Amino acid sequence: MGVEIRVEGLTKSFGRQTIWQDVSLTVPAGEISVLLGPSGTGKSVFLKSLVGLLKPDRGHIWIGDKDLPYLPEHQLYETRKLFGVLFQDGALFGSMNLYDNIAFPLREHTKKSESEVRRIVMEKMDMVGLLGAEGKLPGEISGGMKKRAGLARALVLDPEILLVDEPDSGLDPVRTALLNQLFIDLNAQINATFLIVTHDINTARTIPDNIGMLYRRELVMFGPREMLLSSEEPVVRQFLNARRAGPIGMSEEKDVSELEAESKMGLDVGTLPPIQPQLMPSDGRIRAAQHAPGAWCAAHGVTPPPGSFVDDLGRNWVEEWPRYVASQQAAVMHGGQPGHPGGAQY
Numbered sequence: 550m551g552v553e554i555r556v557e558g559l560t561k562s563f564g565r566q567t568i569w570q571d572v573s574l575t576v577p578a579g580e581i582s583v584l585l586g587p588s589g590t591g592k593s594v595f596l597k598s599l600v601g602l603l604k605p606d607r608g609h610i611w612i613g614d615k616d617l618p619y620l621p622e623h624q625l626y627e628t629r630k631l632f633g634v635l636f637q638d639g640a641l642f643g644s645m646n647l648y649d650n651i652a653f654p655l656r657e658h659t660k661k662s663e664s665e666v667r668r669i670v671m672e673k674m675d676m677v678g679l680l681g682a683e684g685k686l687p688g689e690i691s692g693g694m695k696k697r698a699g700l701a702r703a704l705v706l707d708p709e710i711l712l713v714d715e716p717d718s719g720l721d722p723v724r725t726a727l728l729n730q731l732f733i734d735l736n737a738q739i740n741a742t743f744l745i746v747t748h749d750i751n752t753a754r755t756i757p758d759n760i761g762m763l764y765r766r767e768l769v770m771f772g773p774r775e776m777l778l779s780s781e782e783p784v785v786r787q788f789l790n791a792r793r794a795g796p797i798g799m800s801e802e803k804d805v806s807e808l809e810a811e812s813k814m815g816l817d818v819g820t821l822p823p824i825q826p827q828l829m830p831s832d833g834r835i836r837a838a839q840h841a842p843g844a845w846c847a848a849h850g851v852t853p854p855p856g857s858f859v860d861d862l863g864r865n866w867v868e869e870w871p872r873y874v875a876s877q878q879a880a881v882m883h884g885g886q887p888g889h890p891g892g893a894q895y
């Protein structure tokens with residue numbers, strides 16, 4: 550069911566440059582969380598710190614009862630096996646075909662027979678839609694396929710935690726949408742804890758259960774998607790609205806005079822757009838980590854922006870949700886195939 554990552558007071562600097570300080574958050578077990586932030590705010594450094602590739606200056610990263618930065622080498626090696634990591638470019642070995650790339654962690658970290666390795670590699674290639682491409686070299690495939698190959702490799706050791714660095718970088722909007730659906734489908738299948746770093750606003754709006762944002766060397770906010778998507782916090786609003794106006798400038802933060810000039814011109818961070826319905830697994834199953842649409846807003850007395858939770862077919866998922874859950878449960882009980890949530894009938 551995935552494991553929780555509990556970060557307490559984490560601080561990292563390179564020489565005199567503080568990247569972020571005093572970051573505390575709990576990434577809930579089995580849920581999908583997204584970390585946003587302007588370029589250079591240290592999102593990649595944060596992921597690398599979580600997996601023990603970089604050592605923080607201060608603070609704790611609790612994985613169960615293990616405080617990762619302070620583990621002796623052999624325990625760190627064991628704890629790292631809980632993680633699968635998908636780096637930006639897939640980090641594939643250029644001279645190996647996809648099969649050998651994906652088999653690599655199994656051959657390196659386990660004593661499995663070649664027939665067992667084959668079974669696992671083919672299963673993961675199937676999961677990411679790459680069957681038939683086993684013999685291809687990384688140089689012969691598209692960026693989207695490289696990401697999926699990197700994802701298959703991140704999955705071979707059945708991780709409890711999947712860390713993903715900018716899955717959308719270099720991908721067109723359609724491939725990004727397909728990859729996002731794949732993350733949702735995978736999360737439903739393996740129930741691991743996902744933490745995805747991204748710049749893509751559509752990704753941030755539609756896939757996560759939780760969203761966090763790094764800015765000015767701090768974690769501005771981290772919490773359920775509905776909390777961030779209905780937030781009044783200017784930095785969050787500007788980022789999610791992709792506005793020029795607001796506190797974030799080209800070199801991180803704007804000064805007071807720039808902000809005053811914007812306000813005189815009537816520029817602002819924009820109004821809150823509707824909260825889109827969250828993507829659901831394409832095979833109709835309901836993820837173990839799924840929260841009912843609108844539940845956080847209702848529990849916290851927050852009125853979501855008008856038009857929230859309404860899909861392309863005009864259905865409001867706050868009202869639709871109980872019917873959907875009942876229909877999917879009935880289909881499973883009667884041995885049928887649950888319907889696709891995007892279909893007019895399910």
Ligand SMILES: Nc1ncnc2c1ncn2[C@@H]1O[C@H](COP(=O)(O)OP(=O)(O)OP(=O)(O)O)[C@@H](O)[C@H]1O
Nearest residue numbers: 563568586587588589590591592593594595715748
């Ligand atoms: N190994 C390193 N040594 C020194 N400085 C580093 C190192 N790794 C990263 N940095 C610096 O840390 C800062 C944050 O980098 P990072 O790549 O984490 O940002 P990011 O938020 O992921 O950016 P982007 O969204 O553009 O990928 C940058 O100023 C970078 O130059």
